[in-house]
Amino acid sequence: MPVLTDANPGVPNALSVEREELFPIREVARLTGVNPVTLRAWERRYGLIQPTRTESGHRLYSMTDIDRVRSIIGWIDRGVAVSKVGKILAKTEPLRALAQIIPNERVQADYAQWQQQVQAAVNAFDEVQLEQVYGQIFSSYPLTVVFQDILIPLWTRLLLRQEAFGQASEWLFLDGFLRSRVLQRLLLVRVMQPRRIIVCALDDQCRELDVLVTALFLSSVDSAIQVLAIGQPFDELTLICERIKPKALVLVSNHAPTAELPRRLNRLALSLDCQLMLVGDAADLAQESLAGSSVGCLGNEGMVMRQRLKQFLAGNLDT
Template sequence: MSSSPAEPQAAYFPIRVVSNETGVNAITLRAWERRYGLITPKRTAKGHRLYTEADIHLIRKVVSLLERGIPISQAKSMLENGTPEAEPLASMPAQPSQWHQYRARLNQAVNEFDDAALASVMDEVTSFFPADITLRFLLLPLHQQLHEQMSTPLGGARFAFFAGFLEGRLTSRLAEAPEGQTKGTLVLANTTQEDALELLLLGIMLRPLGVRILRLGGLVPPADISAMVNELTLQGAIIRITGHPNDQQLQQLQNLAAETGQLIFAIGHNQDQTDLLRRKGIVTLSGDLQQDALTVRDVLTGIQT
């Protein structure tokens, strides 16, 4: 499926802008073009892709269908056949979306501590959807749901079970080389005793954006992160910190930023700590993992260019 012919004065947008506008990363956009012929962007003399407003509108239609759990191949057929685009989730009828069904199956597997059922559902989902879409519409919502249920009987155990399963599944993916041109290498480390699954998920979302991740397991002191960044001449680190760092922790973070002279991104802090952390030389992230991945990519690109 190609985009509608553009007017001579139509505006064109590079893939980076389209990715930011639609929430679909560049690797996925290129895959949709190659594998499904979903969109045929124009090319510059150097081969760079350029998209029109009509392309962006079409991509948003596809995302709307994906939100309902419709695989990309089926979404393409629906759009080609003129099927009305999906309604927003808030206005959908009572029939659950495919994502809701997948989430219900995963939730049942977690409730029963059934790792085989978890693996079966995950294998099915990842055969139809790319990793960033699966994270956005399935894994992150379920992770949040389980986190909110931690105070219920066995809630903490179920959350830990799901987090452990995901950690095992995703860690091997993190070790794979990033797709496309590498924009930099970052250490991924947890400096707290708290759950680090969101940190791992952020690392996974950075891989298709061309960022190489070196993940350190367990609790890692900032001094060790500093030594690793300096020894390997890396571009920096993404660290999980506590919500309200005390004076000693703040000093350690300031030392980490000063000793490396590189980018130190942080998640896990409360938003009222943002200004203080920035004054310590820390690049604060919002907690919206989709946006945070784009922020890390953009900051790395800006530093290198």
């Protein structure tokens, strides 16, 4: 998305947005998972967002607006009525603005300290210590932060750094621990209802923990989540969906999409009686090539993929 300046037609000349990157409402819907109708309602009915308008009346949203949309989503997810979110933001946003004065390095330093504690437990192959640290992290941060900002980055570093003796064993120890704990959480949050979501790897293009964490992020959607094993043949997904009759099939891939991926996914989508979704790094990279198709791209960030899945299942968000 290019930076919009005075050279762009139809963009306001206000100094505050002169060199700021602005996004149309459809792009904001893609980035946040909130459909345009809802965004307009939040603006008109509740005054929660105040986007910039072009001379022709089209809405343009800044990154600050998008961050506010994500904050609104967060409060709604916690059970706060949308009509009350404005009052909460009025109290919390000044504090957040003050916190911006403190360098972001402090937050990263907090994450790094937790990672060091996890690393120490892994180095000692001490599952009891690792369990204690794991529990403390969960008591301090929400689910998405625990995995996206603390555990998965460390897990990835250990995966890529296996040249020295013992490092492969350390990664296997952490990987096994995290997979077992995520499976436990999936069992605890499972809600057996007729509407079901199937999550599986696309052609082994991710590891089992990637699939399990994705399933955990999506488990707050009001549906049962069923995870297929790594190695699931792509050509047999139609058969599985015919027998399980899910509401959606979510494929996980962290590989760069090949040129033939859109064709393969569209062919699969035509054979299914449920919605087909793509999640992970490939979802962002394939977004443009899949635009207008029946394949939905959920992105690779926990909160966004969860919201977008809700919107797709409700039929309120275009693919």
